[in-house]
Amino acid sequence: MNSIPSFEEHYLPKGIHECSGKEFISRFCDVNEYRKEFENPIINIFDFAKERDSKFLLVGGSFISEKEKPSDFDIVIVFPKAEDIPRKTERLLIDGNKIDIMFCSEDKPEIIDSFVSLLSSDLDNRELGIVQVNINQSKWEVQDTNDYDETFEIVKREYPHKQIIDLNEPQGILVTIHGLLSNASWNSDIVPIASSQGWIVAPFYYGFETPDILVREDKRKEIVEKFSEWILNIQKTYNGRISIIAHSFGTYVIASYINSLNDSAPVSFNTIILTGSIVCIDFDWESCRGNKVSRVRNEIAPNDQWVKWMPENNWMPTDSLFGKSGTEGFSTESEILTQVTSTIFDHNNVIKKDVISQIWMPYLNANKNAYIKEERR
Incomplete structure (x- = not known):
């Protein structure tokens, strides 16, 4: 039967x-x-x-x-x-x-x-x-x-x-944002894997920067403004919803950009994947839901040797966005936020072919229409 x-x-x-x-x-x-x-x-x-x-x-x-x-x-x-x-x-x-x-x-x-x-x-x-x-x-x-x-x-x-x-119709636009002391060589793994699955991949490269940028507010502002102009041009040039993979200082760039937007955001993001995040643990993702972001995945690595040394806000009062969400996770809850902890990962060994193809791409593909659900919520 x-x-x-x-x-x-x-x-x-x-x-x-x-x-x-x-x-x-x-x-x-x-x-x-x-x-x-x-x-x-x-x-x-x-x-x-x-x-x-x-x-x-x-x-x-x-x-x-x-x-x-x-x-x-x-x-x-x-x-x-x-x-x-x-x-x-x-x-x-x-x-x-x-x-x-x-x-x-x-x-x-x-x-x-x-x-x-x-x-x-x-x-x-x-x-x-x-x-x-x-x-x-x-x-x-x-x-x-x-x-x-x-x-x-x-x-x-x-x-x-x-x-x-x-079919060549894009699944979406995947923007990558690298960290400090990096030329983003891991893009050579992300680009072919994501492209083969129908994604347009657009790396944002702000140059090789050293950790002193953490105390240089003017330089941080310059990079975020550069990203703001660049991402708006990406949206106008390509047809599709934008998703993000951000590493280390790249997580600060995307969080700072989102934090600067009002309710009528010129660019909204379908899915954001954070790894080695240096964003504060109390970042309010729920307030970003729908109009700014539809889904967020935070990779938590307690053994991340760089994030755990991020200074507390009272030591660096110039920017309250800094924090240890890459080792501690976000403390604020939201239905759009998924947090996964792994003791295998540290700051530099996450962005590998197996993680990209076996974890991140399935997550991106599964959430490709998340923005529709949020718009109709």
């Missing part, structure tokens, strides 16, 4: 509805000739997931609606560990049907939650049901033993005579 409930006004009722791979194919593929053509690539996706030890997949989009000819099919493959995640997601168009294949992992539940939120509503803010396809928890038998090096091949090999387009 099929465990997926009946449609309500052409869509599944709100919630996560579990089924096996065979039940999914029976319910959503064996319906008409149009949907039947997607059976083999879906089987291959299930095979790929099972062979990579994925326990389940999350599925959303109009493919799990009552539409005879759905136009989009969103799949999130959930791997056991972040290290299992492939570096490249896929966004394909097959005869007008958009397929997004995205990844996350069980050891990062906050990212799974973000994907569930992403799939559970449409652009009209309508709450929708999604499907959880249990692969390794059910008796799914692998039907094709071919080894796939790239997820694109899972779909492409089933459509030799159809038009397949690798």
Whole structure:
């Protein structure tokens, strides 16, 4: 008996509805000739997931609606560990049907939650049901033993005579802001990974600066003003919502810029990732919600050898924005703020390929429509 409930006004009722791979194919593929053509690539996706030890997949989009000819099919493959995640997601168009294949992992539940939120509503803010396809928890038998090096091949090999387009519509604009004593060499890792997943990457470079800038108010102001002009130009030049990855002094730059904005901000940010943050622990993210920022992720590293030596405000009264949120976390709570602590990381070893591809990119992809939710809140 099929465990997926009946449609309500052409869509599944709100919630996560579990089924096996065979039940999914029976319910959503064996319906008409149009949907039947997607059976083999879906089987291959299930095979790929099972062979990579994925326990389940999350599925959303109009493919799990009552539409005879759905136009989009969103799949999130959930791997056991972040290290299992492939570096490249896929966004394909097959005869007008958009397929997004995205990844996350069980050891990062906050990212799974973000994907569930992403799939559970449409652009009209309508709450929708999604499907959880249990692969390794059910008796799914692998039907094709071919080894796939790239997820694109899972779909492409089933459509030799159809038009397949690798979509170039950007997922968003990703701005990186570096720290002190740095030439931001880590951009050489971020740029190819984020670009391969459909992001426009725009590094903001203010030059090689030494720690004495912490006591030079005029120089700090100059950099923030430079960023203000630069980010406004980025918004005017490129089509898409802006997200941020900021490290060390870069966290001060973005916090200072946000702090200077009034309610009618000329530039607002979809998602901000902070690492090695030197921003004060009582920074009020909740007051920034919606009109300035939609989501914030703070990487807390108690062993950060630089942040822990940041002076207290009473020692450096010229700028109350300085603080130790990179080692202590933010003390103010907000629904838009996610904080994750790791004793493995210090100030200089966070921005690596595995963190970028296995943690940050899934987080950015899962929250790509966060601004829509905040605008309609």
